Amino acid sequence: MKPKRRSPLYELQNREDKNGICAMCKEYNLLTVDHIFPASLLHVWGLKEYGWEDETNLQLICKKCQMLKGANFDFHNPKTIPLIEKYIEILKQLEDIRHKIDIDNMKKVKDLLEPQ
Numbered sequence: 001m002k003p004k005r006r007s008p009l010y011e012l013q014n015r016e017d018k019n020g021i022c023a024m025c026k027e028y029n030l031l032t033v034d035h036i037f038p039a040s041l042l043h044v045w046g047l048k049e050y051g052w053e054d055e056t057n058l059q060l061i062c063k064k065c066q067m068l069k070g071a072n073f074d075f076h077n078p079k080t081i082p083l084i085e086k087y088i089e090i091l092k093q094l095e096d097i098r099h100k101i102d103i104d105n106m107k108k109v110k111d112l113l114e115p116q
């Protein structure tokens with residue numbers, strides 16, 4: 001049997017004691033794991049594999065705050081803008097890779113079309 005993967009997300013989701021200080025309202029409460037850069041937007045941006053388990057994108061907040069935050073950015077959180085910048089940078093890099101693959105493919109097609 002494979003050992004269970006111990007990701008930061010898994011660790012947070014499975015902690016014994018889920019009571020603590022909410023990262024948003026700063027009140028002592030029952031906490032839940034939240035993606036600072038919203039999980040649904042990670043999906044829309046095609047970045048789920050980069051942001052879902054990203055430790056820097058995780059915080060513990062109470063259910064009330066999570067309901068209020070929903071799938072929106074919380075610009076009161078100083079981590080929000082750096083995370084947006086980080087994921088935009090990843091998107092750019094992915095775009096560069098796609099562009100390079102396109103150029104390589106074009107070269108291959110050109111080579112095929114041009115008799116040696």
Ligand SMILES: [Zn+2]
Pocket residue numbers: 022023024025026027029061062063064065066
């Ligand atoms: Zn809260």
